[in-house]
Amino acid sequence: MTRLGGENRLSFSLETLGAWLLGLLWLAPLLYAVWTAFHPGEYATNFVLTAPLTLQNFVAAWNAAPFATYFVNTMVLVSFILIGQLVLSTLAAFAFARFAFSGRDLLFYLVLIQLMITPDVLAVENYRTMYALGLVDTITAIGLPYIASAFGIFLLRQTFKTVPRELEDAARVEGCGTLGVLWRVYVPLARPTYIAYGLVSVSFHWNNFLWPLIITNSVSTRPLTVGLSVFSSTDQGIDWSVITAATLMTSAPLLVGFLLFQRQFVQSFMRAGIR
DSSP: OHHHHHHHHHHHHHHHHHHHHHHHHHHHHHHHHHHHHTSOGGGSSOOOTTOOOOSHHHHHHHHHTTHHHHHHHHHHHHHHHHHHHHHHHHHHHHHHHHOOOTTHHHHHHHHHHHTTSOGGGGHHHHHHHHHHTTOTTSHHHHHGGGSSOHHHHHHHHHHHTTSOHHHHHHHHHTTOOHHHHIIIIIHHHTHHHHHHHHHHHHHHHHHOOHHHHHHOOSTTTOOHHHHHHHHTSGGGOOOHHHHHHHHHHHHHHHHHHHHHHHHHHHHHHHHTOOO
């Protein structure tokens, strides 16, 4: 028993050490970015604890590019995509979960196939479609290919299937129609799933780069990721401290959001687990 206890403690200690090492490895680039952004350029690779702190790098970054426009574009983009995804995913998931119609399972399998196809594979066809619609270089063109989310449909369908039929029957007795049942019964009970999915969707589209880079051409439509890429290109002649300051500035909303809602984020995914 003593030997087994010692082996268990050793195994636990190794797992804890490995977790700390992986955490530090993940955190190292962020710590370096924070150090560089808050210190003058000459201390970017010179780690002196007495080095002076400064906010001038953030001021220089903000004045060197139209980051206010990039922030507005990104917030409009993620809001547009999230609202569209929630509406379409809710309606589709409710139909798949509670209605019996011919070809339902086949259609749902086709939705699941979309999970296996990365959006980057469809970049050329999506561009052709946006060009035919006359939407090139617009925020609508960036978000439109992501409005129908297979992951959102799948996640909400699994959640809706766990709702007891008795609650739906009770709502219909009270006079609710189909949309009333969906709004008053299914949507409130799926709130943890909506929160979890919303956080994932906002995070993904805030950081999405390739498709916005392809479909946008002007400053007025660029999101933060593309704007930051143009800003940090080598021909700009901007020093590394200013670049890291701009990087922290653009990623700060996501970092703050995660720190504020990390508990709700984890709890939402635990409660929205697939049953």
